[in-house]
Amino acid sequence: MTTLTDPPKESFQLSMLIYDTRYRSMTIQIVALIGFMLLIGMIISNTAQNLADLGKEPSFGFLMEPAGYDINQRLIEYTSQSTHLRAAFVGLLNTLLVAFMGCIAATILGVIIGVLRLSKNWLIAQLMSVYVEFFRNVPVLLWIVFTMAILIETLPAPRVFKGVETGSVVFTNRGIYVPEPLFARGLGDFSVFGAFDVSIDLLVILAVLFGGIYAARKVKLRADKTQEATGDRPTTWHIRLGLIVVPTVAVLFALGFYLGYPELKGFNFKGGTHMRNSLIALWLALSLYTAAFIAEIVRAGIMAISHGQTEAAAALGLRSNRIMSLVVLPQALRVIIPPLISNYLNLTKNSSLAIAVGYMDITGTLGGITLNQTGRELETLLLLMLCYLIISLSISAVMNWYNESVKLKER
Amino acid sequence: MKKSVIFGALTVAGFAAGAAAAGTLDDVKARGKLNCGVTTGLVGFAAPDANGEWMGFDVGVCRAVAAAVLGDPSAVEFVPTTGKTRFTALASGEIDMLARNTTWTFSRDVDLKFTFVGVNYYDGQGFMVPKDLGVSSAKELDGATVCIQTGTTTELNLADFFRSNNISYEPVPIETNAEAQQQYLAGACDVYTTDASGLAATRATFEDPAGHVLLPEIISKEPLGPLVRHGDNEWGDVVRWSLNALVTAEELGVTSANIAEMAAGTNNPEVNRLLGTEGNLGEMLGLDAGWAKNAIMAGGNYGELFEGNIGESTPIGLARGLNAQWTDGGLIYSPPFR
Numbered sequence: 001m002t003t004l005t006d007p008p009k010e011s012f013q014l015s016m017l018i019y020d021t022r023y024r025s026m027t028i029q030i031v032a033l034i035g036f037m038l039l040i041g042m043i044i045s046n047t048a049q050n051l052a053d054l055g056k057e058p059s060f061g062f063l064m065e066p067a068g069y070d071i072n073q074r075l076i077e078y079t080s081q082s083t084h085l086r087a088a089f090v091g092l093l094n095t096l097l098v099a100f101m102g103c104i105a106a107t108i109l110g111v112i113i114g115v116l117r118l119s120k121n122w123l124i125a126q127l128m129s130v131y132v133e134f135f136r137n138v139p140v141l142l143w144i145v146f147t148m149a150i151l152i153e154t155l156p157a158p159r160v161f162k163g164v165e166t167g168s169v170v171f172t173n174r175g176i177y178v179p180e181p182l183f184a185r186g187l188g189d190f191s192v193f194g195a196f197d198v199s200i201d202l203l204v205i206l207a208v209l210f211g212g213i214y215a216a217r218k219v220k221l222r223a224d225k226t227q228e229a230t231g232d233r234p235t236t237w238h239i240r241l242g243l244i245v246v247p248t249v250a251v252l253f254a255l256g257f258y259l260g261y262p263e264l265k266g267f268n269f270k271g272g273t274h275m276r277n278s279l280i281a282l283w284l285a286l287s288l289y290t291a292a293f294i295a296e297i298v299r300a301g302i303m304a305i306s307h308g309q310t311e312a313a314a315a316l317g318l319r320s321n322r323i324m325s326l327v328v329l330p331q332a333l334r335v336i337i338p339p340l341i342s343n344y345l346n347l348t349k350n351s352s353l354a355i356a357v358g359y360m361d362i363t364g365t366l367g368g369i370t371l372n373q374t375g376r377e378l379e380t381l382l383l384l385m386l387c388y389l390i391i392s393l394s395i396s397a398v399m400n401w402y403n404e405s406v407k408l409k410e411r
Numbered sequence: 412m413k414k415s416v417i418f419g420a421l422t423v424a425g426f427a428a429g430a431a432a433a434g435t436l437d438d439v440k441a442r443g444k445l446n447c448g449v450t451t452g453l454v455g456f457a458a459p460d461a462n463g464e465w466m467g468f469d470v471g472v473c474r475a476v477a478a479a480v481l482g483d484p485s486a487v488e489f490v491p492t493t494g495k496t497r498f499t500a501l502a503s504g505e506i507d508m509l510a511r512n513t514t515w516t517f518s519r520d521v522d523l524k525f526t527f528v529g530v531n532y533y534d535g536q537g538f539m540v541p542k543d544l545g546v547s548s549a550k551e552l553d554g555a556t557v558c559i560q561t562g563t564t565t566e567l568n569l570a571d572f573f574r575s576n577n578i579s580y581e582p583v584p585i586e587t588n589a590e591a592q593q594q595y596l597a598g599a600c601d602v603y604t605t606d607a608s609g610l611a612a613t614r615a616t617f618e619d620p621a622g623h624v625l626l627p628e629i630i631s632k633e634p635l636g637p638l639v640r641h642g643d644n645e646w647g648d649v650v651r652w653s654l655n656a657l658v659t660a661e662e663l664g665v666t667s668a669n670i671a672e673m674a675a676g677t678n679n680p681e682v683n684r685l686l687g688t689e690g691n692l693g694e695m696l697g698l699d700a701g702w703a704k705n706a707i708m709a710g711g712n713y714g715e716l717f718e719g720n721i722g723e724s725t726p727i728g729l730a731r732g733l734n735a736q737w738t739d740g741g742l743i744y745s746p747p748f749r
Binding site: 070265267355356 | 494495498499502518519522523524544552553554555556561563566567569570571573574580581582583584585586593594597598599600601641642
């Protein structure tokens with residue numbers, strides 16, 4: 001007869017938390033977590049206690065009080081009687097504007113420089129190397145201040161233009177004035193939630209333009225289909241161009257489109273669109289600086305593509321321009337995009353150096369004047385951090401989505 | 412268990428906060444140095460000279476306080492602050508007092524929790540324009556580009572002035588006085604606005620001071636004075652009465668030239684109380700009897716500081732005006748030493 005013995009019942013003892021390797025790492029992690037949370041708790045309670053002692057309990061009520069100061073560059077309606085919240089919003093839009101312009105300019109410049117740096121022309125390649133080394137090895141703050149100093153010191157003051165016939169674009173040391181689009185029979189503005197106004201003219205023009213582009217794409221797809229089926233490609237470029245241009249021009253004509261030119265009146269030019277020095281300096285410096293990094297990324301991306309690809313494309317009879325745009329760049333994009341995202345984020349965060357040239361971004365309004373006038377350091381800085389976090393995460397999300405769409409599909 | 416640790420941390424934090432808030436006088440004595448916040452550089456008020464020595468009217472107040480507390484006018488650590496960083500520096504305890512032509516306003520006193528101990532200069536916001544602009548009044552500035560230092564009351568005054576006169580302007584915010592000067596001289600702005608005293612001081616450093624005029628409008632009241640944190644009244648008293656000692660010394664005719672003689676004893680009881688040969692005012696403040704004498708000897712009385720740094724004999728050339736003694740029809744008035 002055989003006796004079956006049960007395996008010894010596993011009993012859990014407290015000491016096993018330390019001596020049993022199965023539990024030990026978990027124990028250590030939990031202890032470390034508790035310690036970490038205690039530290040955070042202590043910092044928060046210490047801050048709260050100190051603020052309470054100073055009689056400054058955290059509160060966000062100040063955001064609804066009138067700001068009392070003026071902002072020169074405002075993309076939405078704002079007066080000194082508007083609230084601090086609106087001032088922050090004006091600053092936020094200014095940040096987004098310079099970040100958007102900067103990312104586009106930096107990308108275009110960066111791609112061109114990166115490609116040229118690989119050029120077989122010795123002079124061009126060396127010049128581009130000098131550019132890259134020069135720009136990325138000097139702090140961006142210096143570039144910003146330097147660009148501003150150049151703009152201020154080299155361009156003439158507006159009063160020099162007194163009695164002088166000015167062209168449609170005027171360069172002064174207060175900024176550049178370019179003609180602005182105006183509409184004699186405009187449709188007025190459309191108020192979004194009563195918070196800000198959007199020009200209906202702009203919306204109509206954009207809608208017609210995108211409609212035209214969409215139609216042109218349809219025509220092109222049909223032409224592609226015909227080509228695949230019959231081998232003959234119908235000539236469609238004039239139809240496509242017409243689909244885009246004719247309706248847009250018609251709408252512009254219907255709205256009574258004309259250009260408003262800048263004119264010297266009193267101390268400054270009136271009319272036209274005023275691109276302030278601060279915006280130009282910040283935009284130029286940020287894009288030139290970031291372009292140097294993007295150029296290196298583009299160069300790395302291109303060099304990551306095996307040379308065999310280029311040779312194979314050449315063997316098929318493609319010219320070198322077509323090889324670059326059809327074979328190399330599409331594959332290089334997969335390597336380029338992830339580091340490109342982090343450069344876009346850097347550019348956006350570097351835009352907070354704007355105050356060095358007096359550009360009123362969100363750091364200048366919410367984190368500058370509002371902070372100073374209300375004395376609410378903690379609240380404004382927390383809001384500021386939140387804003388930058390949201391902007392950065394949004395850029396990452398969009399770029400990651402784009403990365404998904406271009407990366408190698410493995411099936 | 413966990414709860415009690417948190418409460419323990421809270422109490423420790425509470426004690427730490429309490430300790431930081433009180434006893435600035437003891438802190439300064441123990442440190443042997445006064446941390447005094449000044450501007451990043453405004454000639455006449457506070458700026459380092461060719462030898463790196465801080466000189467100026469506000470610097471004089473710092474030195475007087477250091478002399479009163481520590482007996483040594485050079486025992487001062489000058490901390491340059493911008494319009495934006497000054498309040499944070501004071502509130503956080505990085506500096507013991509701020510003497511940085513700072514305007515005494517309701518919200519700074521009440522909401523930002525500071526104590527203004529007095530006024531050492533009665534000022535007002537003015538405008539400076541190049542002479543060849545041909546402007547004679549600030550009301551003619553419609554559409555002008557105006558350089559302003561950000562983080563100051565001037566921004567708010569400017570917005571109010573232009574709004575109430577129903578004229579427009581383009582503000583150019585600037586971080587420091589030096590940058591403002593550069594932009595103004597290059598013609599990137601038509602007008603530079605700040606306190607009239609600051610304008611005079613800035614103009615004095617120009618190559619061609621006569622080419623620039625100050626407009627007659629003074630658009631605000633700017634009582635400038637030293638300030639300390641709320642909640643430490645003993646320290647506030649020390650700074651307040653050091654300043655008052657300088658003012659009273661001028662009123663009583665005590666100067667750095669005759670102070671040694673007067674400190675030996677005079678037949679004017681108020682002078683004797685001030686200089687510590689009679690009564691125990693120093694002891695009440697927690698200082699030694701010669702505190703006021705040291706403060707006055709540091710750079711002279713109020714009038715001497717004014718004349719030596721910003722007065723009519725200096726390049727800045729400010730008249731006493733409102734800042735004359737009350738006996739001469741000005742606003743400078745100290746409560747009695749009694």
